[in-house]
Each structure stands twice: as structure tokens, then as C-alpha cells.
Amino acid sequence: MKKNILVVGSVALDSVQTIHGRTIKGLGGSAVHFSLSASQFSPVRLVGVVGKDFPQPFCRLLKRRNIDLEGMQVMSGKTFHWKGRYDKDFKNAATIATELNVFEQFKPSLSGTHSKCGVLFLANIDPDLQWDVLRQMDKPRLVACDTMNYWITLKQASLKRLLSKVNLCFMNEEEARQLTKEYNLITAAKKLTRMGPQAVVIKRGDSGSMLFYGKEVLAMPAHPVERVVDPTGAGDTFAGGFMGYLAASADWRNFNVLKRAMAYGTVMSSFSVENFSVRSTEKLSKAEITRRYLAYTTSLTVK
Amino acid sequence: MKKNILVVGSVALDSVQTIHGRTIKGLGGSAVHFSLSASQFSPVRLVGVVGKDFPQPFCRLLKRRNIDLEGMQVMSGKTFHWKGRYDKDFKNAATIATELNVFEQFKPSLSGTHSKCGVLFLANIDPDLQWDVLRQMDKPRLVACDTMNYWITLKQASLKRLLSKVNLCFMNEEEARQLTKEYNLITAAKKLTRMGPQAVVIKRGDSGSMLFYGKEVLAMPAHPVERVVDPTGAGDTFAGGFMGYLAASADWRNFNVLKRAMAYGTVMSSFSVENFSVRSTEKLSKAEITRRYLAYTTSLTVK
Numbered sequence: 001m002k003k004n005i006l007v008v009g010s011v012a013l014d015s016v017q018t019i020h021g022r023t024i025k026g027l028g029g030s031a032v033h034f035s036l037s038a039s040q041f042s043p044v045r046l047v048g049v050v051g052k053d054f055p056q057p058f059c060r061l062l063k064r065r066n067i068d069l070e071g072m073q074v075m076s077g078k079t080f081h082w083k084g085r086y087d088k089d090f091k092n093a094a095t096i097a098t099e100l101n102v103f104e105q106f107k108p109s110l111s112g113t114h115s116k117c118g119v120l121f122l123a124n125i126d127p128d129l130q131w132d133v134l135r136q137m138d139k140p141r142l143v144a145c146d147t148m149n150y151w152i153t154l155k156q157a158s159l160k161r162l163l164s165k166v167n168l169c170f171m172n173e174e175e176a177r178q179l180t181k182e183y184n185l186i187t188a189a190k191k192l193t194r195m196g197p198q199a200v201v202i203k204r205g206d207s208g209s210m211l212f213y214g215k216e217v218l219a220m221p222a223h224p225v226e227r228v229v230d231p232t233g234a235g236d237t238f239a240g241g242f243m244g245y246l247a248a249s250a251d252w253r254n255f256n257v258l259k260r261a262m263a264y265g266t267v268m269s270s271f272s273v274e275n276f277s278v279r280s281t282e283k284l285s286k287a288e289i290t291r292r293y294l295a296y297t298t299s300l301t302v303k
Numbered sequence: 304m305k306k307n308i309l310v311v312g313s314v315a316l317d318s319v320q321t322i323h324g325r326t327i328k329g330l331g332g333s334a335v336h337f338s339l340s341a342s343q344f345s346p347v348r349l350v351g352v353v354g355k356d357f358p359q360p361f362c363r364l365l366k367r368r369n370i371d372l373e374g375m376q377v378m379s380g381k382t383f384h385w386k387g388r389y390d391k392d393f394k395n396a397a398t399i400a401t402e403l404n405v406f407e408q409f410k411p412s413l414s415g416t417h418s419k420c421g422v423l424f425l426a427n428i429d430p431d432l433q434w435d436v437l438r439q440m441d442k443p444r445l446v447a448c449d450t451m452n453y454w455i456t457l458k459q460a461s462l463k464r465l466l467s468k469v470n471l472c473f474m475n476e477e478e479a480r481q482l483t484k485e486y487n488l489i490t491a492a493k494k495l496t497r498m499g500p501q502a503v504v505i506k507r508g509d510s511g512s513m514l515f516y517g518k519e520v521l522a523m524p525a526h527p528v529e530r531v532v533d534p535t536g537a538g539d540t541f542a543g544g545f546m547g548y549l550a551a552s553a554d555w556r557n558f559n560v561l562k563r564a565m566a567y568g569t570v571m572s573s574f575s576v577e578n579f580s581v582r583s584t585e586k587l588s589k590a591e592i593t594r595r596y597l598a599y600t601t602s603l604t605v606k
Contacts, residue, residue, distance in 0.1 A: 088486050183391050186529040207510035221522035226489040263605045297605040299521050302566045
């Protein structure tokens with residue numbers, strides 16, 4: 001089970017409007033975007049909750065992609081529904097509606113198989129729930145988490161308790177600044193590292209991402225995309241490629257392995273923004289990923 | 304004269320305030336920042352204008368750096384003085400005062416030696432003056448220009464006339480968007496290329512830079528800097544490293560040469576932001592540049 005990834009997070013239906021059109025109740029949620037990306041590299045087990053309205057084709061889609069849904073609870077009620085709109089700069093989503101529905105009662109409980117997964121990704125949910133999940137695990141070799149501004153504001157103590165026990169954390173630049181009260185991202189990452197994680201990944205949207213690991217500081221650009229259609233889930237898709245690659249590697253503590261993980265995360269997220277919902281990542285072939293990975297890493301090699 | 308760079312632009316005294324302190328009437332101006340950076344790679348001849356108040360030590364400083372000042376006119380009156388303040392995010396300078404002084408009468412006229420320089424950099428000045436300079440040149444092998452929002456608004460026709468005759472243009476992302484009315488930078492760069500230049504460099508501050516050349520699209524990250532003191536002149540320092548390296552190369556049309564130029568531009572600008580005015584770049588050794596260039600390019604090499 002060393003290479004198995006357990007992901008705990010939201011499964012949602014997203015209605016999104018951008019300059020390129022709209023989608024109504026498309027498949028979404030942090031655990032979904034993460035899983036579709038990570039499963040390209042390692043087997044994934046998803047723990048989440050949906051309502052009775054959750055379309056069966058979405059379950060089939062996920063299963064086809066080597067994602068185990070044993071941990072996807074179906075509760076009476078409706079699935080988490082998010083409705084949002086992006087401006088042409090795609091920087092900030094304006095939330096039109098957040099209907100938590102069954103997600104409000106989400107209380108993840110792990111089976112024996114779940115708890116034996118070697119790698120755990122705690123997607124953005126209440127840090128107290130993330131903590132509960134972590135405590136149910138049986139000595140995972142790699143634990144990573146994500147979070148959001150909401151929890152930094154409302155549950156900072158819980159979040160800090162969690163950070164003290166994870167190996168790796170993902171944050172976007174605004175969140176890193178909010179939590180550390182530091183504007184400079186190197187200074188912010190140093191503070192984050194002192195809170196616990198050995199590695200910190202700061203996501204910067206179309207400005208790329210940064211990795212902080214020991215004394216190493218690595219900035220990588222986004223893979224340029226000419227037609228950004230929908231950025232929803234790009235961060236989770238990034239984390240999926242990153243964690244998926246790490247889970248498949250023998251030693252995630254090797255800096256060259258972490259660098260390749262950054263490149264895979266970048267490439268996977270560049271696909272995800274090219275279409276609504278999971279339309280890009282659901283049908284992606286390994287060959288397409290490898291082709292873009294080689295183009296991206298070659299472009300960065302200065303000879 | 305093939306490798307000689309002629310730069311035409313502003314020579315200024317800058318008074319700048321940031322969260323890390325302030326400087327009063329420090330050496331500045333686009334032609335100065337460019338020259339101190341480019342002269343690390345190729346001989347530079349500067350054409351500009353200063354007033355009688357321009358401190359002699361600043362002239363000596365530039366001459367020590369292999370910058371020819373034959374074309375630096377001294378007019379009666381005061382030197383261009385800019386006074387500004389940056390917020391902690393260093394994104395936009397708030398101008399407190401712009402005293403153009405003698406710069407208002409700047410009418411560059413080239414000597415025979417100037418006109419025979421192989422490489423021309425038209426720093427950000429009135430596009431009609433940039434055009435006048437270009438017409439005085441004797442078949443330069445490489446011409447590049449910079450501009451700013453002010454000219455895009457007020458002299459767009461003149462700017463477009465200029466763009467139709469240059470090989471390369473530098474713009475920051477906001478300027479590229481303003482001129483092309485395109486938000487996406489790939490789309491914007493395609494439009495810019497159709498206006499004339501074979502290569503387009505889009506500067507994105509701490510988000511790095513992008514190069515567009517034929518079908519090639521290259522995004523490079525900024526070199527991470529923990530203590531940003533003063534970003535004034537970073538764009539011109541970038542262009543200086545870029546153009547200096549190109550001028551020293553036999554074939555600037557080779558994509559690998561352009562990539563190295565991007566890396567040198569990035570590295571030079573990362574030095575420039577670490578101190579006020581030209582305090583970082585005035586004393587930089589070739590060894591320091593090479594060390595950071597290797598660190599930067601190695602970090603981007605994904606093995």
C-alpha cells in the first residue's frame with residue numbers, strides 16, 4: 001500500500017461561468033480534481049460524500065480512472081453545489097452560491113484499507129476534520145495538506161496543529177501571506193516550515209509555483225496556455241500531479257524527485273484550465289502528459 | 304562596431320521610498336540602468352541628457368563600467384528628477400513628483416561613431432524621438448525598444464510606426480495588454496509580432512518574463528529574492544542583461560541564444576532590486592553574475 005494515495009476532500013457539482021461559456025453542475029470538488037490528476041501516476045482512494053442526486057456517470061468516470069470509490073459515502077440529500085463566475089483575468093472567482101448540502105455533515109471515517117495507504121492528501125476541508133483523518137492513519141510515509149483563507153481566519157489554531165504533523169503543505173500565495181503575515185514568499189515559506197512541514201509549495205496561478213525544501217528555493221513558471229477556459233480545480237490538479245508523482249517515487253525527500261513533481265503538477269494544471277469541469281483531465285492519456293512534460297522541461301533547460 | 308550597443312534614454316536622479324528605507328537623488332534613469340547591466344557583456348555608448356547639477360561621481364561611476372559618455376549632453380538647467388514611493392507589494396510606484404527639467408528638451412543627435420553601432424536599444428522615451436534615432440543609424444544588425452503606458456495612450460500611431468521597424472520589443476504585461484487589447488499574453492504577443500518585431504519579451508515583475516519568437520513561447524520565473532529593496536529600473540536592467548548578452552553573441556536569431564539572454568536578463572534584474580538606485584549593479588563582478596546565472600539555470604533544469 002506504499003504507493004496508494006488516500007485523498008479526503010470535497011466532491012461537488014460546479015456551475016461556472018467564464019468569458020468562454022458556462023457549465024451547469026459539472027463534476028468538481030477538491031478530491032475529484034486531485035484524484036483525476038494523481039491517478040495518472042498512482043492508485044487513488046477517494047474519501048468524500050455525495051447526495052442521492054449525484055449522477056452515476058460521474059462515478060463511472062472516476063472508477064474508469066483507477067480511482068477507488070469505496071470511501072465515497074452517499075447520504076440522503078443533495079450534493080455540494082458551488083456556483084461561481086470568473087472575470088477575464090481569471091484571478092478571483094466571484095461566488096454566486098455555495099450550497100453545502102450533505103457536505104455539511106461530512107465526517108470522514110476510514111476503513112482498514114484506507115488507513116494503510118502510504119500517502120495521504122488532506123484536501124481543503126475543516127482542519128479539525130483533516131486532523132481526525134490523520135489520527136486514523138496507520139503510519140503513512142507522506143502526508144500533505146491544503147487549506148484556504150476561510151480556515152486561516154476561523155480555525156487558525158486547528159490549522160497550525162495540523163501543519164505541525166504534515167510533511168508537505170500546499171498554499172496559494174495569498175493564503176501563505178495571510179497565515180504568516182509576511183509579504184515576501186521566501187520569508188513566508190520559512191515561517192511555514194517552522195510550523196512543521198518539511199516542504200512547502202506555494203501556488204501562484206499563472207505566475208507559476210514555488211517549492212521550499214530545506215535550503216532549496218525553486219521557482220517554476222506556469223506552462224503558458226493561450227485559451228484559459230476555467231481555472232476551477234487547477235490548484236488541486238496541480239497537487240494531484242505533484243503527489244501522484246511523489247507517491248510513485250521511492251524517495252520523495254530527494255530534491256530532484258520534488259522538482260519533477262513540481263513539473264508534473266504544473267503540466268497537469270495547465271491541462272485542467274483548458275476546459276470546464278474535468279473535461280480536460282478525465283480523458284487525458286499518459287502520452288499527452290509525457291509530451292507536454294517534455295516540452296515544458298525542455299523549454300526550461302538553458303543550454 | 305558589431306558588438307557595440309547604443310542606448311538612448313533617460314538619465315535621472317531618483318528619490319525613492321520603500322519599506323526598507325529611502326534614497327534621495329540616487330543615480331537612475333532607463334539608459335543608466337540598462338547601461339550598467341549591458342556593459343557587463345558588451346561595450347555600451349549612452350546617449351542622454353543631464354543638467355549642470357548632475358554629480359561628477361556619477362559620470363565617473365559609469366565610465367569605470369565601460370560605458371562611453373560621449374553622447375551624454377550637459378544642458379543648463381537641472382537633471383530629470385523622479386520621486387516615488389512603493390508599497391510593500393512593490394507592484395506599482397506612486398509618483399510623488401516628476402520634474403522633467405532638461406529632459407523635456409531632449410533631442411538625441413548621433414555622432415558618426417554612434418550611428419555605426421551594431422546594436423541599438425531605444426529605452427522608454429517619446430516614440431517620435433525613438434524613430435528619429437533609428438533613422439540616424441547606419442544599418443544596425445539588431446534594434447530593440449521599450450515603451451510605457453503613457454505613449455501607448457498618447458502616441459500610439461508613432462509607437463506602431465516604430466514597432467514596424469524593430470527586431471525586438473520589451474513590454475510589461477499591462478502595456479502589452481493595453482496596446483493589443485488582449486488579456487492573454489500569448490494572444491497579445493502574437494498581435495505584437497504582427498506589428499513588426501520578430502521577438503517580443505513580456506516582463507512580469509516577480510512573476511518572471513516571457514519570450515515569444517516565431518512559434519516558440521518561453522516562460523521563465525523571476526529569480527527569487529528575499530529582500531526586495533527597490534524595484535526601480537529592474538525592467539531596464541533586465542533589458543540590459545538581455546541585450547548585452549545578445550550583442551556579444553554571433554547570432555541573436557538562435558533560440559538557445561535568446562534563452563540564455565532571458566536568463567541573463569532575469570539574473571541581472573534580480574541583483575538590481577536588492578538595493579536602492581544602482582547600488583547593486585554598479586559594483587557587480589562577472590563572477591557574481593556567473594554564480595547566480597548557474598544557480599538559476601541549474602534550478603530550472605529538471606533531470
